[in-house]
Amino acid sequence: MPMDIPESIKTWLNFVHPVLMWLLLALTLYALYSGIQVRRTRSAEGETKKELVKGKFRIKHYQIGSILLATMVFGTIGGMAVTYINNGKLFVGPHLLVGLGMTGLIATSAALAPLMQNGRDWARYTHITLNVTLVGLFGWQAVTGMEIILRIISKL
Incomplete structure (x- = not known):
């Protein structure tokens, strides 16, 4: 059942x-x-390591990862909510399913942080693999999302 929201607001909600x-894709990059700088810092020695440590990449990576996780979860829920508000249903297709999968990947990746802090290399490699997969899927989502936006614009 569609929500009673003015049409002008419903239209603009499609673009949030x-x-x-x-923005999240840019932040992901x-x-x-x-993350690459954190890895470089871990393996560097001497003056190079001192310079990389000054960049505080570990702290930045951790903080950005937290922002990414929260924004991805709320963005996924928000996208689904707007679709439901505007159409009274969700369109179950590749864009939705991959988006939900990406939300699971980023949550799993973030959940590995305590294990990585305890020096578990398998957790570190899993984190990297999940995130590289996430970046690839994000690129694909950007393309399919633009196709959806173009369809919405053509109906305006």
Whole structure:
């Protein structure tokens, strides 16, 4: 059952999720960069290590990861909510299913943080694998999301 929200607001709600997700994609790429710098710091020696430590990449990566997790969860729920508000139903297709899968991946990746802090290399490699997969899926979601937005714009 569609919600009683003015049509002008419903129309603009369609664009909140995509804008948020594009910002999230950019932040994800920065998280990837900071994660690579953390890895470089771990294996560096001497002056190089001192310079990398000054960048505080470990703290930045952890904080960005927390923001990514929260934003991904709320963005996924928000996208589904707007679709339901505007259409009275969800469209179960690849974009929705991959988005839900990505939310699970990022939650699992974040849950590995305590194990990584305890020096578990398997957790670190799993974290990296999950996040590289996430970046790839995010790129695919950006393309399919734009296709959805173009369909919405064509109906305006």
